[in-house]
Amino acid sequence: MHYTPAPMHIPDGFLNLLVSAFCWLITVALDGIAISRTNKSLGERQVPLMGIMAAFIFAAQMINFPVAGGTSGHLLGGALAAITLGPWAAMLVMTSVIAVQGLLFQDGGLTVMGANILNMGLLTCIVGYGLYRASMGRSRGVRLFTAGVAAWLSVMTGALMTSLELWLSGTAKLNIVIPAMLGIHALIGLGEALITVAALAFIFRTRPDLLSEGSPSGQGSRGWIVAGVLVALGVILLSPLASVNPDGLNRVAIDLGFMTTAHAGTGPLAGYHIGFLGSSALSRIAAGAIGLLVVLGLAALAGRALQKRS
Amino acid sequence: MHVNAFDRYHHGHSLLHNLDARIKVLVAVAYIVSNVVLPDAAWIAFGLSLLFLLYCNWISGLGLGFTLKRSFVALPFALAAITAIFSVPGHPLGTWHIGMLTLVPTDAGLLRFASVLVRSWLSVQIAILLVAVTAFPDIIHALGHLYVPSIIVTIIAFLYRYLFVLTDEVMRLLRARQARSAGMAGTRAGGSLWWRARIAGNMAGQLFLRSYERSDRIYDAMLARGYRGKLQTMHVEKIQTADWLVASVALAAFVVMQVLGRMS
Numbered sequence: 001m002h003y004t005p006a007p008m009h010i011p012d013g014f015l016n017l018l019v020s021a022f023c024w025l026i027t028v029a030l031d032g033i034a035i036s037r038t039n040k041s042l043g044e045r046q047v048p049l050m051g052i053m054a055a056f057i058f059a060a061q062m063i064n065f066p067v068a069g070g071t072s073g074h075l076l077g078g079a080l081a082a083i084t085l086g087p088w089a090a091m092l093v094m095t096s097v098i099a100v101q102g103l104l105f106q107d108g109g110l111t112v113m114g115a116n117i118l119n120m121g122l123l124t125c126i127v128g129y130g131l132y133r134a135s136m137g138r139s140r141g142v143r144l145f146t147a148g149v150a151a152w153l154s155v156m157t158g159a160l161m162t163s164l165e166l167w168l169s170g171t172a173k174l175n176i177v178i179p180a181m182l183g184i185h186a187l188i189g190l191g192e193a194l195i196t197v198a199a200l201a202f203i204f205r206t207r208p209d210l211l212s213e214g215s216p217s218g219q220g221s222r223g224w225i226v227a228g229v230l231v232a233l234g235v236i237l238l239s240p241l242a243s244v245n246p247d248g249l250n251r252v253a254i255d256l257g258f259m260t261t262a263h264a265g266t267g268p269l270a271g272y273h274i275g276f277l278g279s280s281a282l283s284r285i286a287a288g289a290i291g292l293l294v295v296l297g298l299a300a301l302a303g304r305a306l307q308k309r310s
Numbered sequence: 311m312h313v314n315a316f317d318r319y320h321h322g323h324s325l326l327h328n329l330d331a332r333i334k335v336l337v338a339v340a341y342i343v344s345n346v347v348l349p350d351a352a353w354i355a356f357g358l359s360l361l362f363l364l365y366c367n368w369i370s371g372l373g374l375g376f377t378l379k380r381s382f383v384a385l386p387f388a389l390a391a392i393t394a395i396f397s398v399p400g401h402p403l404g405t406w407h408i409g410m411l412t413l414v415p416t417d418a419g420l421l422r423f424a425s426v427l428v429r430s431w432l433s434v435q436i437a438i439l440l441v442a443v444t445a446f447p448d449i450i451h452a453l454g455h456l457y458v459p460s461i462i463v464t465i466i467a468f469l470y471r472y473l474f475v476l477t478d479e480v481m482r483l484l485r486a487r488q489a490r491s492a493g494m495a496g497t498r499a500g501g502s503l504w505w506r507a508r509i510a511g512n513m514a515g516q517l518f519l520r521s522y523e524r525s526d527r528i529y530d531a532m533l534a535r536g537y538r539g540k541l542q543t544m545h546v547e548k549i550q551t552a553d554w555l556v557a558s559v560a561l562a563a564f565v566v567m568q569v570l571g572r573m574s
Contacts, residue, residue, distance in 0.1 A: 011387050012342045012437070013429030020346070035459050047461065048532065049525045051468020052476075056521035058469060059476035063483070063517070065510035073507060075514060084518065096465040104318060104446060104470075106383055106437045109430075111342045166390055171426055173393035181390070191507070198511015199518060207519055 008076075008162050008185070009101065010116055012109030016169040023165065024114030027095075030122050034091040041088075041216075050085070054093045057081055058100070063195070073191020076158070078124025079132070079151035080196045084203065086216035087129040087224055094121030119161045123231060124154035130228010133220050136213065140204055144197050150228070151196035155189035156182060157235045182239055318441040324371040326443040330553040331452035337560045338440045342433040344564040348571045350418070350425040355571030359432050362563055366436070370443050377435035377442075391426045395419040446470055472528070476521055483513045 015023075038046075057077040064074040077097070081090035098117045102108040108116040131150035135143045159181045166172035203210055211217050321327075326334070341362070348355050367376050400418025407413075441449065450470065454463040487509065 009387075011383075011430045012433030013346060013426055013431075014387065014391060015346075017343070017347055031459070031462070035461055038461065045526075045529055047464055048468055048529045049522070050461075051465045052472050052521050052525040052528065054465050054469040055472040055476045056518060058473055059480045059521075060514045060517055062477070062480050063510050063513050065506040073510070080514070080518075092462060092465060096462055096469050099462070100466055100469055100473075103437075103449060104441055106380070106434050106441075109342065109433060110339055110437055111346060111433075163390075167397075170398060170422065171391050171394050173397035176393045176396075177390055194504070194507035195511040195514050198508045199515035202512045202515025203518060206515075207522075210522070 008116075008120055008158055009098075009108030010112045010119075010162060010165070011106075012111055014109075014169065014171050015112045015115055015165055016171075017111075019165050019169045020112050020115060023112070023118050027114040027117045027122060031091060031095055031117075034088040034095075037088040038092060046089070050089055050093050051096075053081065053085055053089075054096045054100075057093060057097050065191070065195075073188070073194065075195045076120060076124065076155060076188075076192055078121060078158075079128025079147065079154040079192070080199060082125040082129035083132050083147055083150075083196075083200065084210065084217055087125050087220050089216060090125045090129070091122055094125060097121070115162075115165050119158040119165070123157045123161060126224070126227050127157050127231050127235075128154040128228075129220055130224045130226070131232060133222070133228065134225045136218055144201055144204075147200050148193040148197040152186075152189040152193040153232050153235065155185050155192050156239075157231060159185035159189075160235050160239055178239060317446065318438070319445045320372055320442045322371050322443065324369055324443070325556070326366065326370040326439075329443075329556060330549045331444050331448040332455050333549060333553045333557045334440055334444055335449065335452045335456065337557055338436045340561060340564055341436045344567055345429045345432050348425075348429070348567065351421040352425075352571035355567045356425075356428050356432070358563075358567050358570065362560075362567075363432060363435055363439075366439055370439060372439075372442060377438045380438050381431055381435045383434060387430075388427055391423055394422045394426060398422045472521075472524075475524075476517070479517060479520060480513075483517060487513065 038050075057080075060075050060077055060080075062074075064072040066072050078090070078094050081093050084090075085093060095117050098108060098121050099113060102110055102113050102116065128147075128150045131153065132143070132147050135146035138146075160178070163172065163174070163177045163181045166177055167174045200211070209215065213219075341359075345356075345359055348359070363377065364374055367374050370376070395415045396413045396419055398416055398419040400416035403415045403417060403420070405412060405414050444452075447467070447470070450463060450467050453466070454460060
């Protein structure tokens, strides 16, 4: 089959229960908001549309183009979905796509599905749409360029989150997994960006109404820009830091109770206690990494409030 | 494309085929959770877990090694876990210098790595078995009964239904590209990297518009056929005593694994 799994679907067994549960929590919360938002704004006809768009993302992931040495570029689709369908609808679409990949093709595990949805579905939509939204009202060229950058960063965000989750579960070594994952995905992201931009350019030429300011694509609130920029900044700041000073982050993860060392009890729940932060400067930075997720949720809520007011 | 190209369901009448889909989904998830929470190097418990899996394979009538054949899909991801060998504190087994990195493999790290692989390998097999003995529409229904929000269940139902149609569409696009990209023998077909990327993007855009416009027609056709916001299934949805019994036996087995896994 032409179905090529991307190296970002985490299988079962690679994340510990606490990290999986934490990711499920954020995923369920964000999807919950997305459901209540789409229920309010979408007509009956839109539900089949979202289903078919989910099938579209699935099918579009099979479109590839040869890059070099037998590798090929292809699409993950989070940013493209968010830009064309609007962020909330895209979140539900991506959630369904990743759920089916896990359930039907075992591409990504079941208990870690929350993490996979968060990495590849929700964060890609937030970064992809948030940055693109900032270019709304500008010329077509600027919007396409922004969409490309957003698509690239959305892939990097997913890769960084995947690495962090693996590391928090004690499955990977931070200063190896982050450069490796980000290195591979910098290239995969390039393919994503190129296809996203070309696809959008095609839609601009043939059905500009689908991307106009009155369409679902243009109706996301300005709060999305804040959320998108925050996450993007988080990725840009955290990636080099995490590769340069992994030991500091390691300490904090243990302090926070995310990681058990081999000595501290073998049971998965034995060493878990959400401790208080250490006092070093590094611990504050790492806490920021985890806080980023909280900020993300808050930014989404803020965006909601902003839209209500306008 | 034939509908079975993607479908993982193998028709049969075994005990597993006849179990309620909800029970199957729950037991499969419980099995995976059980594997995930087993401590590192709990080999006896992992062994029991494997026995449970083989037993399920056997009673499914699909053959003992059925899930084994497809169980290596998650293997490429093992690359990420290799680094666990060096990151878990324990008794050092040596020192490797690779470029600027100094790697110290530890015994605990090695055990962690092996355990992660075993957990993942066992877990993916139960997931393979789940979709082999349960028709996907039944799984979708089960999700609905297991409190997955109805809008997501509906999207998944549509996704599943139109996956085949849109995959055909992609195949046509890919075939057309191939036909256009004929090259002289010995020369490379196609243009520069940018050109190739642009073509792929155009294909994605084309597919998007075709899907978008198709959704309108599909919705009208569905309304005409009596769609009332829910997809129907032919299977009766009632959890019976036998279902509960199987679920209890399975859960009891998982508890035994946990106890054994923690004793050593």
